[in-house]
Amino acid sequence: MGEIDSETFQIALMQCCEGxxxxxxxxxxxxxxxxxxxxxxxxxxxxCAALHYDKTRLGDVVAAAKLTTYAYRRVTANKVIxxxxxxxxxxxxxxxxxxxxxxxxxPLKNPKLEHEEVKVxxxxxxxxxxxxxxxxxxxxxxxxxxxxxIAVEMDGDGVFAASHDLKTEWIVIKGISRYADCSDGCDxxxxxxxxxxxxxxxxxxxxxxxFEEWPHYNNSRRNPSKEPADLNPVPPTNEKVNSMLGSLVGxxxxxxxxxxxxxxxxxxxCFLRYRFHNLVDLFVYDGIVRDNESGMEExxxxxxxxxxxIEHALRKLKxxxxxxxxxxxxxx
Numbered sequence: 001m002g003e004i005d006s007e008t009f010q011i012a013l014m015q016c017c018e019g020x021x022x023x024x025x026x027x028x029x030x031x032x033x034x035x036x037x038x039x040x041x042x043x044x045x046x047x048c049a050a051l052h053y054d055k056t057r058l059g060d061v062v063a064a065a066k067l068t069t070y071a072y073r074r075v076t077a078n079k080v081i082x083x084x085x086x087x088x089x090x091x092x093x094x095x096x097x098x099x100x101x102x103x104x105x106x107p108l109k110n111p112k113l114e115h116e117e118v119k120v121x122x123x124x125x126x127x128x129x130x131x132x133x134x135x136x137x138x139x140x141x142x143x144x145x146x147x148x149x150i151a152v153e154m155d156g157d158g159v160f161a162a163s164h165d166l167k168t169e170w171i172v173i174k175g176i177s178r179y180a181d182c183s184d185g186c187d188x189x190x191x192x193x194x195x196x197x198x199x200x201x202x203x204x205x206x207x208x209x210x211f212e213e214w215p216h217y218n219n220s221r222r223n224p225s226k227e228p229a230d231l232n233p234v235p236p237t238n239e240k241v242n243s244m245l246g247s248l249v250g251x252x253x254x255x256x257x258x259x260x261x262x263x264x265x266x267x268x269x270c271f272l273r274y275r276f277h278n279l280v281d282l283f284v285y286d287g288i289v290r291d292n293e294s295g296m297e298e299x300x301x302x303x304x305x306x307x308x309x310i311e312h313a314l315r316k317l318k319x320x321x322x323x324x325x326x327x328x329x330x331x332x
Contacts, residue, residue, distance in 0.1 A: 028158070127146060296326075
């Protein structure tokens with residue numbers, strides 16, 4: 001999918017049985033796949049059941065900003081106390097989720113939603129556990145215990161557990177195929193919901209430049225003592241600051257915008273990123289421009305405005321194209 005510096009952006013698809021803790025579920029098969037394929041990020045894609053009729057519709061997509069396990073609980077004579085965990089999606093991919101639907105168009109049309117658009121819920125909480133819930137009473141119980149959750153599914157807990165242990169980026173993205181208080185979901189909704197979820201992931205991956213500097217999984221991370229000294233640097237102070245401020249600036253850190261321009265008959269792709277820099281400059285713009293035909297590329301970082309970042313990178317690229325005889329700057 002796409003190209004970065006002449007390298008193909010590869011996507012691997014792995015199918016698991018439903019239930020993260022099952023013998024061939026995601027929690028068991030994912031570690032083997034990650035160790036073999038060394039991905040940059042893991043997407044858990046499929047279908048889920050909605051908890052609310054007023055917040056979601058069949059066919060909508062939930063890109064889970066938070067995952068909560070509900071099965072673990074302490075039962076006393078008087079009450080039930082949830083003992084599960086709630087975790088946000090991993091740091092880097094979480095920064096992209098607010099932009100998951102940017103430029104996205106549903107690949108299929110649903111006759112029942114002729115006058116309404118399929119929505120992507122990018123700030124939702126999704127419940128994960130071993131139960132396939134199709135009960136009014138159980139659905140009501142979960143809504144009471146987890147009022148902010150909008151859907152429930154069965155694979156995310158296994159994906160989180162494996163990815164956390166492997167120190168790998170992960171996210172759960174599911175399409176709504178039915179409601180959790182009934183079991184009358186049809187195959188058409190199941191297919192439609194899965195297609196919508198997969199399409200949103202495809203949209204996230206449509207700009208490979210976003211993932212260019214993300215590291216591949218490295219199994220030496222699981223045993224830092226075996227790493228060479230130069231591969232295990234001490235984290236800088238700004239990284240700690242960035243982590244502390246992550247929840248505050250997550251909506252604006254790492255957002256990417258793209259566009260294309262025509263320069264002397266050549267197509268130039270422009271990429272712009274707005275990110276947190278430090279406590280003095282706060283936010284800065286990075287620009288990168290690429291001549292699609294030759295593959296020549298120039299970058300410019302740490303600018304106060306997006307226009308400045310793109311213009312500076314573009315001047316460098318134009319000069320390089322001129323120096324190598326590809327274009328004539330004097331004709332401008």
